[in-house]
Amino acid sequence: MDAEHAPTLESLLLYADADPDERAIAPPLYQTVPFAAASADEFAAMNDRPLPERAYRRNGNPTQRRLEKVVARLEGAEAAVATASGMGAMTTAILALLESGDHVVAQRSGYGGTLTLLQKLAPRFGVTTTFVDQTDVAAFEGALTPRTRLIVLETPSNPLLQLTDLAAVAAVARARGILTLVDNTIATPVDQRPLALGVDLVMHSVTKALSGHSDVLAGIVAGRREIVERIWDTHVVVGAVISPFDAWLALRGIRTLAMRVEWQDRLALSVARFLEGHAAITRVNYPGLESHPQHDLARRQMRGHGSVVSFELDGGFAAADAFVGSLRLAQRSSSLGGTRSLVVQPAAMWAHYMDDEHLDDAGVPPGLVRLSVGLDNETDLISDLDRALGAADAGRRAAARVGQALRGSRGA
Ligand code: PLP
Numbered sequence: 001m002d003a004e005h006a007p008t009l010e011s012l013l014l015y016a017d018a019d020p021d022e023r024a025i026a027p028p029l030y031q032t033v034p035f036a037a038a039s040a041d042e043f044a045a046m047n048d049r050p051l052p053e054r055a056y057r058r059n060g061n062p063t064q065r066r067l068e069k070v071v072a073r074l075e076g077a078e079a080a081v082a083t084a085s086g087m088g089a090m091t092t093a094i095l096a097l098l099e100s101g102d103h104v105v106a107q108r109s110g111y112g113g114t115l116t117l118l119q120k121l122a123p124r125f126g127v128t129t130t131f132v133d134q135t136d137v138a139a140f141e142g143a144l145t146p147r148t149r150l151i152v153l154e155t156p157s158n159p160l161l162q163l164t165d166l167a168a169v170a171a172v173a174r175a176r177g178i179l180t181l182v183d184n185t186i187a188t189p190v191d192q193r194p195l196a197l198g199v200d201l202v203m204h205s206v207t208k209a210l211s212g213h214s215d216v217l218a219g220i221v222a223g224r225r226e227i228v229e230r231i232w233d234t235h236v237v238v239g240a241v242i243s244p245f246d247a248w249l250a251l252r253g254i255r256t257l258a259m260r261v262e263w264q265d266r267l268a269l270s271v272a273r274f275l276e277g278h279a280a281i282t283r284v285n286y287p288g289l290e291s292h293p294q295h296d297l298a299r300r301q302m303r304g305h306g307s308v309v310s311f312e313l314d315g316g317f318a319a320a321d322a323f324v325g326s327l328r329l330a331q332r333s334s335s336l337g338g339t340r341s342l343v344v345q346p347a348a349m350w351a352h353y354m355d356d357e358h359l360d361d362a363g364v365p366p367g368l369v370r371l372s373v374g375l376d377n378e379t380d381l382i383s384d385l386d387r388a389l390g391a392a393d394a395g396r397r398a399a400a401r402v403g404q405a406l407r408g409s410r411g412a
Helices: 009-015 040-045 062-075 086-097 112-125 137-143 166-175 225-238 244-254 257-276 295-301 316-326 346-350 356-361 378-411
Strands: 079-083 103-107 128-132 148-154 179-183 201-205 219-223 281-285 308-313 342-344 368-372
Touching: 009 062, 009 257, 062 079, 062 219, 062 244, 079 086, 079 225, 086 112, 086 148, 086 179, 086 201, 086 219, 086 225, 103 112, 112 128, 112 148, 128 137, 137 166, 148 166, 166 179, 219 225, 257 281, 257 308, 257 378, 308 316, 316 346, 316 368, 316 378, 342 346, 346 368
Parallel strands: 103 128, 103 148, 148 179, 179 201
Antiparallel strands: 079 219, 201 219, 281 308, 308 368, 342 368
């Protein structure tokens, strides 16, 4: 190997968590809350900046710090703070960076938890948000006010897979000294690196593809050290702290991230192409499809296009429900980015914490299905989708025939 050769992302994923002094092939797990200090001075410094390694666990733990270093390297960030969930990362960042009277610009459609945070919780602390069409850079610019401090983005967005031109929005924000924060959960750092495009902060639901096995709840936010340390100051007060075991599992999952993402990107594209050609499907959202309205942007700012596909069935909510209920492989579940394929009807999932108006605003049609492809065999998965679409369609036709017969008998 050339001495100057910089390691690829694949090598980084495999070796970034190795400590040569430790000689452990799998990193140790520090399942402890407090650490002991050698002196009064050391004790006084133990829970303070820079982000401590061996502290009372709410302030820092070596397994957590190791996860943060790995994700920071993957994202090209100076530092990161890991949290108890993706929402823990988003909420802590919002509380850390904003104060009463501040204004946020965010996209209208995106993960329901983030929308609820900005629509319902942040206003109680005097922080207001203007929601815009994420596909329109001029809309972000037009919504800025002298009190705008932060632009919150999510691209590709959940569940509609719409994109935002990160370089363009970051340039608009930078010119005015406004911070940008991007939820990079669906893309992962394998497919998209927002900081290289000029964004200030990137966050993840580590629960999803980063940990990758549907057994961890965690989040992370990464960026410049000075901003991350501000977030950490709030983090130790909020206390949405990741458990060392979850951090350890996330480190284990990350080592296979590149392989999983590559497999899932390829599978998701095949599934999207299959669905696009199926008569029972009225619309498919996947940035890797040539028919996606922002496909050119997807090719410019992403490497692959993610594991999530969403689509609408002819027949609305009932048809989507029958289809999901007929699947034998993909399971009806609210997560994504894991080893198994998971499928959900976003309208049903989000209805419990969003009213109809906010659901409408988020652009979630009743017949929408979100599929997160796992590590399935392509032929098996597509055959199962095909069979379930057929079963749902047969059910719909039978119901229509009965309805017609009943109307006929009433008329007679
Ligand atoms: N961001 C996105 C895009 C998500 O899909 C989710 C969860 O589904 C979250 C954030 C929240 O993450 P968590 O469930 O880890 O709090």
